[in-house]
Amino acid sequence: MQIAPIPVNEPQRLEALRALLILDTPPEERFDRIVEFAAAEFDVPIALLSLIDEKRQWFKSRIGIGLCETPRNISFCGHAIHCKDILVVPDARVDERFVDNPLVLGAPFIRFYAGAPLIMPGGQAIGTLCLIDTKVRRIDSTDLSILASLRDLVVSEMLSPGEMPEVGA
Incomplete structure (x- = not known):
């Protein structure tokens, strides 16, 4: 297993994450x-919706998994924050x-992962919006575009919280 390297801009990345005042807050x-x-x-x-701090990835929102966080050193999202595009x-x-x-060898038995980095205006990736499956799968360019749009919606909501727009209406 390769542990994701620490981004060069780690202090600025963590500052951008903390400025949002979102870590360890209730579900929204x-x-x-x-x-x-x-x-x-x-x-x-x-x-x-995963946020990466110094030692963990914390899930602001989650579907299909009971965990609230995992160690950063085993996180797929720790790798995704190094990408400009979606990590598939x-x-x-x-x-x-x-x-x-351990997340591949044991529960939740991850096979497929697609993580769209949540990039702040200053260029810091603070986490991801990610999809996980227990089956091997592919994702096409249309799907990548949809995931990128959903990621952009998340970032927009983080930067200017307000009334939630209709999704998929």
């Missing part, structure tokens, strides 16, 4: 609705970064 319908829509739209058993792992069992990851 506006984020839960986006995550629920993502899970339904992509027909995945697990969808997360069609089969984690054959990806050298994740082949021996």
Whole structure:
């Protein structure tokens, strides 16, 4: 298992994350609705809004998993925050970064992962909107575009909280 490297801009990334005052806050319908829509739209058993701090990934919103957080050193999202685009792992069992990851070898038995980094205006990726499946799968360019749009909606809501727009109406 490869542990994701620490971003070069880690101090600024953590400052941007903390400035949102969102870590360890209760669930919010506006984020839960986006995550629920993502899970339904992509027909995945697990969808997360994950925020990455120094030692963990914490789930602001989650569908299909009971955990509230996992250690950063085993997180798929820790790798995704290094990407400008969406990180797609069609089969984690054959990806050298994740082949021996405890989340692949044991529950929740991750096979597929697609994580869209949540990039703040200053360029800091603070977390992801991600899709997880226990089955190997592919994702096409239309799906990537939809996931990117949902990610942009999450970022917009984080930066200017207000009334939740209709998703999938």
